[in-house]
Amino acid sequence: MQTNTLNFEQALAIVNQAVFTNAGRYLTDVETTIFHGAWLHQTYEEMAANTEYTVNYLQRTVGHKFWKLLSEALGEEVSKSNFRTALERKSVTLTPTKLPSDLSLEFPEGPVELDSTFYLERPPIELDCCQAILQPGALIRIKASRQMGKTSLLNRILNSAIQAGYKTVNLNLLLADRGVLKSLDQFLRWFCKCASRELQLPNKLADYWDEELFTSNTNCTNYFEDYLLSEIDTPVVLGLDEVDRIFPHPEIAQDFFGLLRVLHEYAKLKDSIWKKLRLVIVHSTDVYIPLKVNQSPFNVGLPIELPEFTPKQVQDLAERYGLNWETNTGEAYLADLMAMVGGHPYLVQLAIYHLRRQNLTLEQLLENAPTDLGIYREHLQGHWGTIQEYPQLATAFKQVVNTNGSVQLESMLQFKLLSIGLVKQQQNGVIPSCQLYRQYFQNKFRDRA
Structure with missing residues (x-):
């Protein structure tokens, strides 16, 4: 039997680096809980007894996905019963690197500083x-x-x-x-x-x-x-x-x-x-x-x-924040994020900032994004307040978000919505700039009715 030479902290560092390299993120709190419990040879019932999570949530909702994630990251099939030996093998070829310091992160707000790593050029x-x-x-x-x-x-x-x-x-x-x-x-x-x-x-x-x-x-x-x-x-x-x-x-x-x-x-x-x-x-x-x-x-x-960011540019920005989105899993994250916010520089950067800080997973971010509970709440509430001051503008935008396809508006209203950034031009009319705006404002208009 192979002797275990790793302690938990070393094992966790290896797992985090492997998952980060493969998926562009680190373990969430609940995933860390499962890994720690498994390291201590605990059953899911024992893990649940010591946390706020239920057995079903740990074992079926999160656990199944976690062991699949870890298998992909380590390059071999692992489970709750055999992951230790896989980590021992990984430790021979993988030296955990120091994670980038969050102290260098910039909260996306206002113009990007001249010497900032996070300014993306849009050649030429x-x-x-x-x-x-x-x-x-x-x-x-x-x-x-x-x-x-x-x-x-x-x-x-x-x-x-x-x-x-x-x-x-x-x-x-x-x-x-x-x-x-x-x-x-x-x-x-x-x-x-x-x-x-x-x-x-x-x-x-x-x-x-x-x-x-x-x-x-x-x-x-x-x-x-x-x-x-x-x-x-x-x-x-x-x-x-x-x-x-x-x-x-x-x-x-x-x-x-x-x-x-x-x-x-x-x-x-x-x-x-x-x-x-x-x-x-x-x-x-x-x-x-x-x-x-x-x-x-x-x-x-x-x-x-100025155009929106391309997928390659969003991938580049994620890398500058220390996220690897060039893997298959990372590309899926990229696609999911852009399906919600497009390539809007501010919306993209705010999401990547929070993902890098490990405040929440991408699934959590996207689930709450078009609500007053998500990371975009201040941004969205600001837009909502703006259009509420102008009833004609609100009526026009309601028509846009509730219509599949482009909508032709009175020129002044269209100019104002374009200026705010809530719509973009398509053919002779306008459509919502992204799904985030369509979903959020559809719900707001519905609640107000």
């Missing part, structure tokens, strides 16, 4: 943008729904410009409050003040703003041309995030976007100082305000529309 987007911004008078337009990675991409474009020796202005238009949005003049003054501060230059609006002789657009143009661009020897990249903020204010939006188009056209003039200015415009949906073709910045420059 990043390279195209970083090359384009080096061109005189460049204009880049980034479009995607919320939490798709627009700001993270903008930050990387601006960082690449800084590495090239450029000055940058990173301005989120959500900072423009109602007072700023009272008039075009108020808005452009605020815009110029923000640019001055970002460029670390004194505010000199009083010297360049002449309300008696010039329009607000002309004053803004003069402020940039005669002061900001003249004071700086290097190119300047102006990043405008969340420009959707001014879409509901057509009296500002039409003139401001027309101004951006004019400044971009100025850069085409020979020896123009405007060649130093490069623009990055970030927005969540198509522009639904009426803009003349030659007065819009949304039909020129480099258009970038």
Whole structure:
């Protein structure tokens, strides 16, 4: 009879590493309970007596699947009665490695830090943008729904410009409050003040703003041309995030976007100082305000529309979190997760984060995902609160989630739902962005009826 040289802690480490390598996860609490009981030669009745689990749950619901999982991980058929010898053989060829520290994990929230391991590039987007911004008078337009990675991409474009020796202005238009949005003049003054501060230059609006002789657009143009661009020897990249903020204010939006188009056209003039200015415009949906073709910045420059992650990219992200999803079992996990949330960057990353922390199994995650008990509850409740504020929007979205196939909506309602990210375009209409939204909101609308 072979002498047992492993203690329980060593055996558990070997099992966890083998299961992780094969299935991309570690043992759950109940699986660890079964393994520990089996190690102590306990019957399922004895295991149940010392835990909150029933005999039937341990033996039939979990136990059968656990021994199958362990057999696949160890590469040979094992059971409650013979697993020890298999572990002894495995210990000869497998040295347990230190599990990655959870201290390095980042909770998925807001833009991804520049030096983060968890930022996934979507080739060739990043390279195209970083090359384009080096061109005189460049204009880049980034479009995607919320939490798709627009700001993270903008930050990387601006960082690449800084590495090239450029000055940058990173301005989120959500900072423009109602007072700023009272008039075009108020808005452009605020815009110029923000640019001055970002460029670390004194505010000199009083010297360049002449309300008696010039329009607000002309004053803004003069402020940039005669002061900001003249004071700086290097190119300047102006990043405008969340420009959707001014879409509901057509009296500002039409003139401001027309101004951006004019400044971009100025850069085409020979020896123009405007060649130093490069623009990055970030927005969540198509522009639904009426803009003349030659007065819009949304039909020129480099258009970038951020796609969802592909299965390979989700697999890559899981690997960065320390999960191996390249096995057959891992690929099944990948397919199940994407069937629920698609390739939505935030939804995918939040799931992988929780799976890596071993808070719950994928089965538990998916079962509770479209409910107020799951990991997406705050995200979903936020969307529910948003559409409840607009009855027409709620009615339109109810039609979408309860319809098989695409639905054509009134243009403004469709724009808003696309901007929020609850729907995506299909043919001439829209469908729910993922099954998570369809299932959750079907239940919410049904409960409210």
